[in-house]
Amino acid sequence: MAAHIELRNVSKSYGEGNDRVEVLRNINLIIEEGEFVAIVGFSGSGKTTLIKLISGLEFPDEGEVLYKGKPVTGPSLDRGVIFQNYSLLPWLNVRNNVGMAVKEKFKKWTKSEVGSHVEKYVDMVSLSHAINKLPKALSGGMRQRVSVTRALSLSPDVILMDEPLSALDALTRGTLQDEILNIWSKDKKTALLITNDVDEGIYMADRIIPLRPGPKATLGPEFVVNIERPRDKTELNNNDNFKKLRNSILDYLIKIGAERSAKLTKEYKLPDLKPILKTKLLQGTRA
């Protein structure tokens, strides 16, 4: 059986001519059904591009993106996307933002069926009290919860998350992580989480794959998270497995980070000048 999602030698560039930047190069990735994979990387390393390729918003220049063994030809409601910047429609309230998506997926449903489905999912992220509010009246965390709800209410086979929690404060982040895990564990969907937070990755995922910084980003060696679910955040801190894993991932990231900054170091030729110091004045004040 084919893997649920497979990327074969995928490369992607933006721009033309001299401005052409190869963002991703030779990405190979296999995600099995029901797996929760986290991709950890520095900002600007091409993580969002990776999500766009898998969701079908963009297409690779070279290589193939396969979904259930078939090439991805465009976005599909089977692959729900949670965007980094929420992307809620500001003229629709929470109910309609989610409802519009539900209506699209379940075209034969009646109005009341759509309504109760929306309410059920909004309730899951405890936003029932704000269901008739416009996005502008919601806080960042609440907006991201709506965005999560919108993606999950479609019951997609795959959830693609593009740094969904990176703009939130630590507390909201924790609750939302649990909410996402809750919904994910209920029907064991395939999930791909992109994050810049190693702890978040270990807490949520089965496998962690670092993305080496772009341009020409490639995937690093994978780290398997062998910690049993359900995981407890407070206990995790004392878990030896967790500590070891965390340290090795961080070590790896720091190492490739150092490589990158070493590569970027450019020698600047300084002009042969010496500053004129007002030495007399300085001496004067000293005395």
Add this chain to the structure above:
Amino acid sequence: MKDKSINLLNFIGLGIFEPVIRLASGEEVKKNLSQLMKSVLFPILSIFLFLLLWHTGANALYNTEKEFKIETARSSGGEAAVTAELARIETGESSINSLPSPVAVIGAFKTLIADHKEISAKKSAFLEKTAVMNEKREAQGLAPITYTGRPSFIDQVLTSLKTVFAGFFLALFLAVPIGMILGLSETLRSSFNWLIQIFKPVSPVVWFLLVYMIVKSLTLTYDGDVSFIISFIAVGLCAMWATLVNTTLGVSSVDQDYINVAKVLNLSVGQKVFKIVLPSAFPLIFTGLRITVSVAWMVLIAIELLSQSPGLGTFVWEEFQNGANDSNAKIIAAMFVIGLIGFLLDRLMFSVQKLMTFTEA
């Protein structure tokens, strides 16, 4: 109650009166009083200052013209002629058509209202008289007798409003769909860009003449109100450009995030246009429509003047040609009415705009 009335005031664009309501409920007296000073008292003072300047200016102009007349009389006929000229000026026989003073304008306004009452009384009397006759004529298959008397000032204001609304809706139904189509297709946008840029700055007078040329030929056998048709089409064509350009811009510059949402949800083209593109372009479209209303009202006067449609433009032109003693005062009175209606139309559009558009977080 208090909050409701404040919201209502803000909604209709009269938020400056918010402190009055807050004061009435005894809230933060000092702060609200100073707020009230700033937003209401000073504007009123500035109006008084304006009236004062106007009054002195008008007097000075009047005296200049009067002295010129007296000097002319003196040089031609000596002191006797001066006394005669002064008497003629006193009776209004020798009229001084200078800038009228505010008092004269208020007087002219009262005359216009009285005139309106008189005319509407005549009109209803006429209708009463002809009601029976018209029934008979209808039974015989003849056209009814209609009132053909002079329209009153209020009638002319209403005609102008009718024309401006007809022109506005013409602009709306032309500019928004065309703007959407142009906004969606880059090829069409660049194909028509030159034409739009050329037509946009054309003067209202020329638009009127163009519409006149076309409509005249098309309505040779039509015996309805051709001048109304010509003027509302010309008004619409003059005023539609702001909406057209804004709609095109709004539709062509939809946030990529919203487009991504549409793509991820697999929306069809129609849904994408009506559920994502159009709503996100609403703020710009309604800004354009607000400009369109102002422009329509502004060009209306010139166009009515040319088309002889019995509106405010015709009123102003006829009074100018008339040259009676109070003609200038009537023109200034009409100017204020025009300004005030323009202001109210803008407030109206402002409320509609607020109702129809979202605010970004």
